[in-house]
Amino acid sequence: MSYNLSVGPACPEPYLGPSLAQVCPGSQFLTFMTILDTLVRSQDRVSQLCERVKQTDPPEYYYDFIVVGGGSAGAVVASRLSDIPEWKVLLLEAGPDEPPGAEVPSMVAMFLGTDIDWQYQTTNEMNACLSTGGSCSWPRGKNLGGTSVHNGMMYMRGHAKDFDNWAAMGNTGWNWRDVLQYFMCSENNTETKRVGRKYHSTGGLLNVERFPWKPALADDILAAAAERGYPISEDLNGDQFTGFTVAQSTSKNGVRMSSAAAFLRPYRQRRNLQIALNATATKIIVENQRAVGVQYYQDGELRVARAAKEVIASGGAVNSPQLLLLSGIGPKEHLRAVNVTVVNDLPGVGENLHNHVSYTLSWTINQPNVYDLNWAAATEYIAFQKGPMSSTGLAQLTGILPSIYTTPDHPDIQVFFGGYQAACATTGEVGATMNGDGRSISMSPTNIQPRSKGSLRLASNNPLEKPIIWANYLSDPMDVAILVEGIEVALSLANTTAMAKYNMTLSNRPLQACSRFPFVSKDYWSCAVRQDTGPENHQAGSCKMGPATDPMAVVDDQLRVHGTRNLRVADASIMPQVTSSNTAAPAMMIGERAAAFIKSDWGVNPTQCSRPTIDNSLDLLLWGIKYIDWDQAIW
Numbered sequence: 001m002s003y004n005l006s007v008g009p010a011c012p013e014p015y016l017g018p019s020l021a022q023v024c025p026g027s028q029f030l031t032f033m034t035i036l037d038t039l040v041r042s043q044d045r046v047s048q049l050c051e052r053v054k055q056t057d058p059p060e061y062y063y064d065f066i067v068v069g070g071g072s073a074g075a076v077v078a079s080r081l082s083d084i085p086e087w088k089v090l091l092l093e094a095g096p097d098e099p100p101g102a103e104v105p106s107m108v109a110m111f112l113g114t115d116i117d118w119q120y121q122t123t124n125e126m127n128a129c130l131s132t133g134g135s136c137s138w139p140r141g142k143n144l145g146g147t148s149v150h151n152g153m154m155y156m157r158g159h160a161k162d163f164d165n166w167a168a169m170g171n172t173g174w175n176w177r178d179v180l181q182y183f184m185c186s187e188n189n190t191e192t193k194r195v196g197r198k199y200h201s202t203g204g205l206l207n208v209e210r211f212p213w214k215p216a217l218a219d220d221i222l223a224a225a226a227e228r229g230y231p232i233s234e235d236l237n238g239d240q241f242t243g244f245t246v247a248q249s250t251s252k253n254g255v256r257m258s259s260a261a262a263f264l265r266p267y268r269q270r271r272n273l274q275i276a277l278n279a280t281a282t283k284i285i286v287e288n289q290r291a292v293g294v295q296y297y298q299d300g301e302l303r304v305a306r307a308a309k310e311v312i313a314s315g316g317a318v319n320s321p322q323l324l325l326l327s328g329i330g331p332k333e334h335l336r337a338v339n340v341t342v343v344n345d346l347p348g349v350g351e352n353l354h355n356h357v358s359y360t361l362s363w364t365i366n367q368p369n370v371y372d373l374n375w376a377a378a379t380e381y382i383a384f385q386k387g388p389m390s391s392t393g394l395a396q397l398t399g400i401l402p403s404i405y406t407t408p409d410h411p412d413i414q415v416f417f418g419g420y421q422a423a424c425a426t427t428g429e430v431g432a433t434m435n436g437d438g439r440s441i442s443m444s445p446t447n448i449q450p451r452s453k454g455s456l457r458l459a460s461n462n463p464l465e466k467p468i469i470w471a472n473y474l475s476d477p478m479d480v481a482i483l484v485e486g487i488e489v490a491l492s493l494a495n496t497t498a499m500a501k502y503n504m505t506l507s508n509r510p511l512q513a514c515s516r517f518p519f520v521s522k523d524y525w526s527c528a529v530r531q532d533t534g535p536e537n538h539q540a541g542s543c544k545m546g547p548a549t550d551p552m553a554v555v556d557d558q559l560r561v562h563g564t565r566n567l568r569v570a571d572a573s574i575m576p577q578v579t580s581s582n583t584a585a586p587a588m589m590i591g592e593r594a595a596a597f598i599k600s601d602w603g604v605n606p607t608q609c610s611r612p613t614i615d616n617s618l619d620l621l622l623w624g625i626k627y628i629d630w631d632q633a634i635w
């Protein structure tokens with residue numbers, strides 16, 4: 001094992017900001033976090049500065065395909081289309097490449113609120129987010145890799161019934177059996193001995209593993225769940241979807257693996273894959289009901305690129321409908337109201353917008369309130385990519401279970417956990433304390449089968465203005481009832497023999513706005529969830545997939561936009577109903593599917609689920625080493 005703490009980037013790089021010092025709140029973090037950021041940048045196994053893609057600036061004018069958005073889904077689409085050497089692909093990404101600090105798992109979500117977050121807010125919530133004026137935050141990644149650069153890396157696919165339901169809505173080819181092969185196509189699961197091969201595979205571009213470290217308290221929480229009668233599972237993506245687990249993650253040897261790292265970096269040498277950063281698509285150009293190019297804003301000017309074959313919108317559940325609307329594709333009354341010329345009256349664009357919704361309970365426990373990040377943790381991570389920085393702390397735990405409002409075989413509650421995150425520290429001194437209070441941990445029960453649906457509209461025809469987002473959270477009373485059940489589950493976990501040694505004390509204080517109800521009663525929680533709503537980050541549905549007979553469908557089951565040729569949408573927005581767990585792996589699966597549909601439509605055998613294309617002799621050698629399964633001696 002090598003021990004490399006040398007300072008100084010291995011490869012020349014432009015500054016990839018923000019730094020770790022900038023993402024911790026307040027100047028007291030400056031010195032230690034600045035040194036840490038320098039060390040992270042200097043360790044190529046973490047920062048991967050030598051493997052980064054090179055951007056094309058300025059892009060050319062003619063391409064075969066233009067993919068808008070290099071996020072979870074878009075990076076997959078661009079990667080897979082560029083498998084075909086004769087196809088010239090442009091990937092337009094509104095943000096820059098990902099900062100090295102974001103590759104550190106413990107820094108999860110720390111870069112939200114900076115320039116690489118779209119920083120969306122919902123508005124006009126009448127039934128939720130009331131303590132923040134009817135508005136909740138919707139962070140979204142604005143960088144290559146999209147939200148996969150900021151997410152908790154939890155590798156969850158959703159329940160088989162989620163996909164079977166999509167198929168039952170008229171989407172042929174999207175049932176669980178159909179989509180499973182595309183999940184497996186992406187996957188290089190390094191734990192097939194633990195999770196088996198029935199639902200998992202090796203040899204794909206996306207590494208799936210478990211973080212090398214977890215806090216000891218994680219095992220006590222699993223014991224608490226077992227005490228309450230919930231199954232403890234090795235794999236909630238297998239035969240058993242219900243239960244509690246330490247989830248697998250999209251990371252490699254303790255380093256985050258974003259969609260850009262997985263799907264774009266291996267092909268940085270491809271000349272037919274051009275990537276434009278800081279390039280915001282402002283309009284899809286449609287001529288004679290056919291998408292022919294994209295107008296985009298880059299380096300202070302409006303530019304145009306033409307697509308001889310197709311345009312694929314992969315901007316995510318907020319930006320893809322926004323881009324369609326800006327292009328004149330959407331409900332005609334709304335488009336006219338904001339002075340956008342109607343090119344395709346498609347009423348479903350921006351409708352059916354929905355998201356999981358949660359409520360966070362916090363406790364203090366009788367453990368010292370020390371910074372989890374210190375010099376020992378930093379040294380271990382920079383040298384070996386192990387220890388507290390190689391994980392998300394308690395956030396790697398999750399549980400999925402059914403409320404009384406669903407059938408046991410289609411659970412509607414997911415519990416997320418928080419605490420023990422080695423993110424910010426002032427001195428790096430081992431044992432330095434934050435304050436005299438006890439350490440804090442949290443549980444966030446989440447309704448993963450929301451019924452409430454909102455919508456998205458343009459605020460104006462200015463493409464750089466944020467759209468108006470209305471989540472319409474908790475408008476369906478059943479969404480509140482499910483959430484309250486989840487809260488009771490979380491409270492019951494705290495009240496177990498397994499957790500008794502921590503002397504857990506609930507930190508949530510009675511809310512004035514809910515004082516008419518006894519604290520900790522069901523009625524109280526029904527009120528509290530509307531006040532302190534947890535907005536969650538699994539937005540979906542705003543360019544819904546469905547047959548042409550459904551007037552609110554935006555794309556068909558091959559992800560083609562109804563009524564506009566040569567235009568597809570591929571990201572979380574196409575989900576007719578959000579999957580019932582985290583959404584990054586499903587978004588990547590959608591990207592895989594989109595590329596396969598496109599290849600098939602243009603007369604190419606969609607070979608992406610066989611082994612990746614070998615670009616040169618070095619790749620050939622690496623391919624040979626990588627795809628021998630040494631454990632089982634199977635190629």
Ligand SMILES: Cc1cc2nc3c(=O)[nH]c(=O)nc-3n(C[C@H](O)[C@H](O)[C@H](O)COP(=O)(O)OP(=O)(O)OC[C@H]3O[C@@H](n4cnc5c(N)ncnc54)[C@H](O)[C@@H]3O)c2cc1C
Pocket residue numbers: 068069070071072073074092093094095109139140141142143144145146147148150151152153154155156279280281282314315316317319320323537538539570571572573582583584585587
């Ligand atoms: C804090 C947080 C934690 C999460 N944790 C998890 C987790 O642990 N596991 C999990 O599975 N999911 C998690 N998620 C959710 C998951 O990451 C997202 O659902 C998923 O990444 C969405 O993928 P997407 O392709 O639809 O959009 P994105 O990944 O958001 O990609 C959209 C991309 O398009 C770009 N773009 C948008 N508009 C334009 C434009 N006009 N021009 C050019 N580019 C544009 C954006 O900048 C972005 O790069 C989390 C999300 C957040 C915010």
